[in-house]
Amino acid sequence: MRLRFLLSILLAWFAVEQASFGSAFSIRELGVRAQGMGGAFTAVADDASAIFFNPAGIAFQDGLQLEMDSLVVVGLFRFFPSITPPGTIVPEKGYHGSISPKFIPVGNLYLTKKINDRMTFGLGAFAPFGLAANFTNFNDGDPARGKYPGRFAGTRARLEVFWLQPTIAFKLSPNSSVAVGPAFIHTHLFYEQSILSPYDDGKTFGREVAEQLFPGQNPAEAARSIARLLPEGRFRLAGTANSAGVNLGYLYRHPGTHTNIGLSYRSGTAHHLKGKASFAFTDDSAIAPFLPESQTIEDLFPTQDAAGLFQTPATYNIGIANTALPGTTLAMDVTFQDYHRFRALPINFTQTSGTATPPERKIEFDFRNSVVVMAGIEKRMGEDMAVRAGFVFDHTPVPDKSTGPLFPDSSRFSLTLGASKRKGNTEFSVFYQAMNMVARTTNVTENNNQFTNGLYDNFVHLAGVGLRMYIGN
Amino acid sequence: MQTVYCRLKPRHPSRNLQLARVSALLVLFLLPAAPARAQVSFFDPTNFVVMGEGLAAGMADFGLRSVYQEKSFPAQMAQQMDVAFPQPLIQGGGIGSAPGFPSLPVRLPGPDQGAVRKDFPPQLFVFNLSVPGFRVSDALTRRPTPPLVQRNDELQSVTNLILGYPSLILKDKPLWTQAEYAQRMRPSLVLIELGYYDVLEAAATGDPSRLTSVENFRASYSDVLKAVRETDAALIVLTIPDPLDTAYFTPLDRASQNVLASAADLQALYNLRPDDLLTPNGLTAIALQLDANEIGPLPPGSVIGSDVAAQVRSRVGALNQVIQSLAQENGALVYDLHGLFARVRGSGLVVSDTRVLTRDYLGGFYSLNGYYPGATGHALIANEVLSLLNRTFGTSFPLIDLAQVAQDDPAVRFIPLKKPSSGELQ
Numbered sequence: 001m002r003l004r005f006l007l008s009i010l011l012a013w014f015a016v017e018q019a020s021f022g023s024a025f026s027i028r029e030l031g032v033r034a035q036g037m038g039g040a041f042t043a044v045a046d047d048a049s050a051i052f053f054n055p056a057g058i059a060f061q062d063g064l065q066l067e068m069d070s071l072v073v074v075g076l077f078r079f080f081p082s083i084t085p086p087g088t089i090v091p092e093k094g095y096h097g098s099i100s101p102k103f104i105p106v107g108n109l110y111l112t113k114k115i116n117d118r119m120t121f122g123l124g125a126f127a128p129f130g131l132a133a134n135f136t137n138f139n140d141g142d143p144a145r146g147k148y149p150g151r152f153a154g155t156r157a158r159l160e161v162f163w164l165q166p167t168i169a170f171k172l173s174p175n176s177s178v179a180v181g182p183a184f185i186h187t188h189l190f191y192e193q194s195i196l197s198p199y200d201d202g203k204t205f206g207r208e209v210a211e212q213l214f215p216g217q218n219p220a221e222a223a224r225s226i227a228r229l230l231p232e233g234r235f236r237l238a239g240t241a242n243s244a245g246v247n248l249g250y251l252y253r254h255p256g257t258h259t260n261i262g263l264s265y266r267s268g269t270a271h272h273l274k275g276k277a278s279f280a281f282t283d284d285s286a287i288a289p290f291l292p293e294s295q296t297i298e299d300l301f302p303t304q305d306a307a308g309l310f311q312t313p314a315t316y317n318i319g320i321a322n323t324a325l326p327g328t329t330l331a332m333d334v335t336f337q338d339y340h341r342f343r344a345l346p347i348n349f350t351q352t353s354g355t356a357t358p359p360e361r362k363i364e365f366d367f368r369n370s371v372v373v374m375a376g377i378e379k380r381m382g383e384d385m386a387v388r389a390g391f392v393f394d395h396t397p398v399p400d401k402s403t404g405p406l407f408p409d410s411s412r413f414s415l416t417l418g419a420s421k422r423k424g425n426t427e428f429s430v431f432y433q434a435m436n437m438v439a440r441t442t443n444v445t446e447n448n449n450q451f452t453n454g455l456y457d458n459f460v461h462l463a464g465v466g467l468r469m470y471i472g473n
Numbered sequence: 474m475q476t477v478y479c480r481l482k483p484r485h486p487s488r489n490l491q492l493a494r495v496s497a498l499l500v501l502f503l504l505p506a507a508p509a510r511a512q513v514s515f516f517d518p519t520n521f522v523v524m525g526e527g528l529a530a531g532m533a534d535f536g537l538r539s540v541y542q543e544k545s546f547p548a549q550m551a552q553q554m555d556v557a558f559p560q561p562l563i564q565g566g567g568i569g570s571a572p573g574f575p576s577l578p579v580r581l582p583g584p585d586q587g588a589v590r591k592d593f594p595p596q597l598f599v600f601n602l603s604v605p606g607f608r609v610s611d612a613l614t615r616r617p618t619p620p621l622v623q624r625n626d627e628l629q630s631v632t633n634l635i636l637g638y639p640s641l642i643l644k645d646k647p648l649w650t651q652a653e654y655a656q657r658m659r660p661s662l663v664l665i666e667l668g669y670y671d672v673l674e675a676a677a678t679g680d681p682s683r684l685t686s687v688e689n690f691r692a693s694y695s696d697v698l699k700a701v702r703e704t705d706a707a708l709i710v711l712t713i714p715d716p717l718d719t720a721y722f723t724p725l726d727r728a729s730q731n732v733l734a735s736a737a738d739l740q741a742l743y744n745l746r747p748d749d750l751l752t753p754n755g756l757t758a759i760a761l762q763l764d765a766n767e768i769g770p771l772p773p774g775s776v777i778g779s780d781v782a783a784q785v786r787s788r789v790g791a792l793n794q795v796i797q798s799l800a801q802e803n804g805a806l807v808y809d810l811h812g813l814f815a816r817v818r819g820s821g822l823v824v825s826d827t828r829v830l831t832r833d834y835l836g837g838f839y840s841l842n843g844y845y846p847g848a849t850g851h852a853l854i855a856n857e858v859l860s861l862l863n864r865t866f867g868t869s870f871p872l873i874d875l876a877q878v879a880q881d882d883p884a885v886r887f888i889p890l891k892k893p894s895s896g897e898l899q
Contacts, residue, residue, distance in 0.1 A: 083515060085515075085517070086515065086516065086517050086661055086705060086706070086707060087704075087705025087706065088705075143703070143705065144705060145705045198519070198659075212597075213596070213597040213598070214557055214559050214596050214597065214598075215592065215594055215596065216592060216596075217557040217558075217559055217596075218557060221555060221556055221557035222557045224519045224556070224557070225519055225520050225556070225557045225600075227519075228519060228520045228658075228659040228661065229520075229598070229658065229659060286598065286657040286658060286659070287597075289646055289647055290597055290643075290646060
């Protein structure tokens with residue numbers, strides 16, 4: 001009966017849409033107790049979410065535990081462009097990002113079961129990477145003056161990277177453990193951007209047909225004019241990938257000083273996406289009625305199978321925690337992510353003959369490595385209650401040139417607060433995180449034609465609830 | 474926002490200080506940094522579209538033809554701005570007719586013409602949409618209609634060859650009015666030179682009934698501006714020159730250099746009033762009669778009376794007021810072409826140390842029709858509008874060397890050489 005109940009919860013949890021949010025596209029807030037301490041949990045790792053933070057921690061956990069955490073993100077993203085196309089009317093409060101959905105839920109589930117005194121099994125289902133960017137404030141047929149000017153650098157992106165991670169933790173000694181968690185990774189990526197910008201790719205297209213449309217005119221000048229006569233379009237890529245990864249952990253507890261040291265590693269992954277590329281165009285362009293029936297804009301940009309390669313970074317965590325003060329845990333983590341792996345998103349098209357789709361289109365990002373520093377404190381208030389606080393500094397991996405609608409990112413400082421209340425074998429936890437993203441002004445010459453230079457002024461509220469159950473011995 | 478003041482229980486001073494510090498830190502943390510917003514919308518002349526009539530089309534002498542179209546002020550502007558500017562270039566003797574001169578039956582293709590349009594294969598679109606003979610209302614209502622050449626309707630034939638080519642020779646292609654065409658070109662810069670023909674035809678024919686009423690002009694011009702405003706293009710409108718400032722209308726005291734007779738003699742011989750104006754037809758007839766010593770009645774259209782002139786001048790002023798006010802309502806830049814023509818009338822145009830163009834008939838500024846400038850006059854207009862753009866948008870479009878243009882300008886070949894006097898335009 002109890003097993004059936006657990007399975008039903010498990011299935012219901014997977015049915016929840018895993019829309020995500022990330023710093024760049026990392027999601028660290030995958031444990032409510034942990035996040036109350038700012039996420040400094042690598043050396044604490046004393047609940048089932050250790051499967052994510054440091055799987056070696058489950059070696060010290062007794063019985064059967066089930067933990068479910070849910071996170072809600074409300075992002076207030078504003079962009080004030082420093083340069084706009086002529087005629088653009090910039091909203092007084094800038095352009096909003098992530099208008100829809102307004103609330104982004106992220107769920108994760110962990111289960112641990114002690115097998116014997118030295119070995120513990122765990123299973124985690126979580127999304128360590130995700131993205132839900134949306135700067136679409138317009139319909140394609142709207143006048144250009146009201147459209148978000150950076151739309152040619154991207155309008156929407158949605159990334160969901162699910163890890164299903166069975167884990168085995170092994171006690172090396174009474175105070176140290178290691179763990180390995182091979183993971184099956186399922187990735188879904190949706191990417192959308194406007195295309196045929198009069199200031200950018202439309203000119204490339206214009207050069208191809210300049211001689212035919214405006215014979216005798218200077219080809220470069222004609223190309224610029226033709227670019228303005230083209231229909232505006234949207235390109236969408238939706239693809240999925242299945243791949244493998246691994247999570248490793250080590251935890252050492254020093255009883256004399258009440259100090260823990262934890263190390264963990266999550267592998268980087270190459271996600272080989274397969275899916276569909278599609279295009280849609282406005283029907284108000286001057287040029288469309290004059291194209292031959294055998295070569296319409298739609299014929300030039302056919303919907304087709306496409307492939308892509310998406311890289312997620314490896315994550316290295318090191319943490320230290322101390323419980324020398326009565327009823328108090330102090331913890332600090334440093335996380336390093338080799339985001340330099342994410343240089344580009346190459347997209348390979350399959351219909352390249354007689355069309356305008358090239359064999360490969362590469363969207364450059366050139367991220368840099370990132371470091372996150374987290375510190376937290378937990379104060380237990382008697383047997384059943386604990387309160388937490390934490391601080392996070394997260395150095396953005398997104399360079400100025402890639403700061404835009406998909407990654408309106410900047411380094412951020414966070415304050416977190418959390419609490420837990422235990423009743424019987426059930427513990428209920430909450431946390432709140434105020435994330436102040438440092439206002440960022442970009443001024444990259446090559447982005448002038450994409451109109452993504454300007455001020456990014458963001459603030460994010462995160463809140464989570466978690467339920468932890470201890471079942472059996 | 475309403476501010477609520479609460480009475481607080483007194484606390485220990487140091488604790489209050491600590492709380493204040495923590496509160497201040499939290500407030501600083503939670504408040505997003507005040508954004509420094511400064512948006513710049515750059516000026517982009519890429520699709521420079523011109524709505525106009527004969528002046529902007531490059532009409533000169535007695536027809537619209539490529540030799541002058543290529544020197545029209547919009548074409549010269551486009552060259553300085555380094556933007557493509559496809560035009561409906563017309564072969565040989567051209568198309569259209571000049572008001573005040575005899576109009577001929579529509580015979581196209583004419584002598585020295587093949588396809589009539591010089592650009593073959595044709596430009597898919599043109600950006601100079603100006604049609605000689607267009608009134609403001611035509612910009613909104615007149616669209617190309619088949620057949621391409623209409624022998625009984627010259628204006629429609631000209632419209633077809635400019636706005637309806639190649640659509641009319643293809644199948645099921647859109648046939649746009651001038652305003653629709655401008656919208657479809659997704660212009661980034663639109664120049665409107667409309668209204669001149671609304672007064673020119675009446676002035677040249679001496680028929681005030683052909684003046685467009687102020688009410689109709691306002692309604693049409695307003696609709697034109699609204700149509701252009703929808704494109705988000707930068708917009709420049711030109712005021713209407715006074716035809717009476719041009720070479721088509723010669724005061725008696727200035728006619729002497731053309732006909733070699735004094736104003737007093739002309740008054741006496743032809744029963745003219747001192748403020749009568751002679752047209753080119755009148756000048757030609759007088760010159761021929763004096764040369765043959767056979768004084769007789771002047772042919773119709775030779776003289777424009779002061780009453781007609783006054784009505785034209787008054788209407789030009791009223792229409793320009795409409796343009797000024799509608800431009801302001803629609804955020805358009807205004808270039809005072811009326812003022813430029815008046816200045817040329819007053820002091821001429823100096824193009825070099827040895828060359829001065831005057832407003833006189835055959836004075837070099839105007840072409841043979843008398844009211845449309847030659848290439849150098851167009852270059853002057855182009856420079857004036859480019860200077861306005863440079864001042865307004867901070868651009869640095871280079872200006873045209875007038876002396877160089879004058880060297881190849883057919884209209885300049887007729888002027889006498891003289892030294893410039895002070896106050897003449899440079």
